[in-house]
Amino acid sequence: MKNKPQTTLIHAPRQAPQYISSIQPPVFRASTILFKDTDALFNRHWTDDYDYSYGTHGTPTTFTLGDQIAQIEGGKYCLLTPSGLSAINLVNSCFLSQGDEVWVSDNIYGPNMEHLRNLEHRYGIAVKIYNSIDADSFKPTGKAKLIWLEAAGSVTLEFPDLIRLIEKAQQANVLTALDNTWGAGLAFNAFDLNDQHLGVDMTVHALTKYPSGGGDILMGSVVTRDQKLHHQLYRMHALQGVCVSGDDAAQVQRSLASMELRYKHQSQSAIQLLNWLKLQNEFAQVLHPALSDSAGHLYWNQVCQNGHSAGLISVIFKSDYELADIRTFCDSLKLFKLGFSWGGPLSLVMLYDLKDMRQLENAHLQAGLLVRFCIGLEHPDDLIQDIENALKQLPKQHHK
Ligand SMILES: Cc1ncc(COP(=O)(O)O)c(C=O)c1O
Missing domain, CATH: 3.90.1150.10 (Aspartate Aminotransferase, domain 1)
Structure with missing residues (x-):
C-alpha cells in the first residue's frame, strides 16, 4: 500500500545500521570505507544499488536521504549533489555530446541556460528555446537529445503544458528532465502525471529550498525511474566527485519530516x-x-x-x-x-x-x-x- 506524502516523509525506507533505536538515524561521515576482506574489495561493483566502497559514492546517510527523495518524487533512484545547480550540470554533462540539440524553455532557471550556452559555445551543442505554454514551439529535429522543463518557470511562474511537451518528446525519442524544485514532489507527481502514467525521465531538485527548509544548506538531487539512465548518471556522478557530506545529508533528512x-x-x-x-x-x-x-x-x-x-x-x-x-x-x-x-x-x-x-x-x-x-x-x-x-x-x- 502506498502511503500518503506526510507519512512517507517521516518513515525512511532504509534504516542505517544501528545498535540502539533513535528517531533520527546515526550519521555516517566517511571518505574511506573499510572493506571486511579482499573478497569484499574484489567482488564489489559500482552498479550495486548501494556501493559502499568510497565516500564519494555514498554512505548509509546519503543513501537514506536519496531513497526518501526518490520516493517523494515518485521515482526509484536518486543521486545527491552539492547544489541544485550541480544536479542540473550533472544531467547536462551526462547526456549532451558534440552535435546534439538541447531544448530549453525561455523561463528556465537562469544559470541552467547560462550553462547550456557555455556548452554550446565550447562543444557545438545547439541550444533551442521554446515557449513552455505553447507546445508547438518545441520542434525537435533528429539531433534533439534532451528537453528541459520547469514547472512553474523561474521568476515569471508560467506553468508549462507538461503533458503535451512530454508526449512530443517521447514521440521524438528525446529525454525529458524536469526542474522539480517548485513542485518539490508535493504539488504533482512528475513521473505519473495522468491516467496513462505519463511522466518525465528524470527530475532535478534544488534540495536547498523546501527539503532543507532552513536557508542554510545547499544540495541537489537527480531522480530517475529507469535503471539504465540511473547508471549513466551514477557513473558521471562518481567521475565528477559531486558528492555531499553526511552532516548536510542528515540535516536535510531531519527537515523532511516537516x-x-x-x-x-x-x-x-x-x-x-x-x-x-x-x-x-x-x-x-x-x-x-x-x-x-x-x-x-x-x-x-x-x-x-x-x-x-x-x-x-x-x-x-x-x-x-x-x-x-x-x-x-x-x-x-x-x-x-x-x-x-x-x-x-x-x-x-x-x-x-x-x-x-x-x-x-x-x-x-x-x-x-x-x-x-x-x-x-x-x-x-x-x-x-x-x-x-x-x-x-x-x-x-x-x-x-
Ligand atoms: C528553480 C531552481 N532550480 C535550481 C536552483 C539551483 O539550486 P542551488 O541554489 O541549490 O544551486 C534554483 C536556485 O535558486 C532554482 O530556483
Whole structure:
C-alpha cells in the first residue's frame, strides 16, 4: 500500500545500521570505507544499488536521504549533489555530446541556460528555446537529445503544458528532465502525471529550498525511474566527485519530516497574499499559476490537482515606476529580506528586469519591473502589512 506524502516523509525506507533505536538515524561521515576482506574489495561493483566502497559514492546517510527523495518524487533512484545547480550540470554533462540539440524553455532557471550556452559555445551543442505554454514551439529535429522543463518557470511562474511537451518528446525519442524544485514532489507527481502514467525521465531538485527548509544548506538531487539512465548518471556522478557530506545529508533528512506541512502552509499563505496583491493599484500584473488569468493556469489545474503551489509570487509594477522607486520599495520592507533563494522560514524579496532575461516574445507579460516574493513561515497578515507599508513609500503621483 502506498502511503500518503506526510507519512512517507517521516518513515525512511532504509534504516542505517544501528545498535540502539533513535528517531533520527546515526550519521555516517566517511571518505574511506573499510572493506571486511579482499573478497569484499574484489567482488564489489559500482552498479550495486548501494556501493559502499568510497565516500564519494555514498554512505548509509546519503543513501537514506536519496531513497526518501526518490520516493517523494515518485521515482526509484536518486543521486545527491552539492547544489541544485550541480544536479542540473550533472544531467547536462551526462547526456549532451558534440552535435546534439538541447531544448530549453525561455523561463528556465537562469544559470541552467547560462550553462547550456557555455556548452554550446565550447562543444557545438545547439541550444533551442521554446515557449513552455505553447507546445508547438518545441520542434525537435533528429539531433534533439534532451528537453528541459520547469514547472512553474523561474521568476515569471508560467506553468508549462507538461503533458503535451512530454508526449512530443517521447514521440521524438528525446529525454525529458524536469526542474522539480517548485513542485518539490508535493504539488504533482512528475513521473505519473495522468491516467496513462505519463511522466518525465528524470527530475532535478534544488534540495536547498523546501527539503532543507532552513536557508542554510545547499544540495541537489537527480531522480530517475529507469535503471539504465540511473547508471549513466551514477557513473558521471562518481567521475565528477559531486558528492555531499553526511552532516548536510542528515540535516536535510531531519527537515523532511516537516516539509509537507511547511509547503502547504507557504502555499496557503501565498494564496492569501495573492488575493490582496491583486487589489493593489501599483501592480500591472500579479503572477502565480493558481490565478485563473495566469499563463498556463489550465496546465497547473491539469496536474496540480491538490491545489498546491510553492510560496512564490511575482508582481510587475506599472511601467511608470522607475528602478529607483522599486529599490525604495524593496529597501522599505522589514519582514521580507533582500536575498536569492526560497523555501526557508524567512520571507525573501528580489527584483528583476525582464528585459535582460527572456529571449522570446512574451505577449502575456506586461512591461515593467518585476519583484518576486518568496513566502516564508511568518503570519501572512504581517507579510501583507509589511508590503502595504512599503508601497506607501512609492512616489505619491502613482498612488490610488
Ligand atoms: C528553480 C531552481 N532550480 C535550481 C536552483 C539551483 O539550486 P542551488 O541554489 O541549490 O544551486 C534554483 C536556485 O535558486 C532554482 O530556483
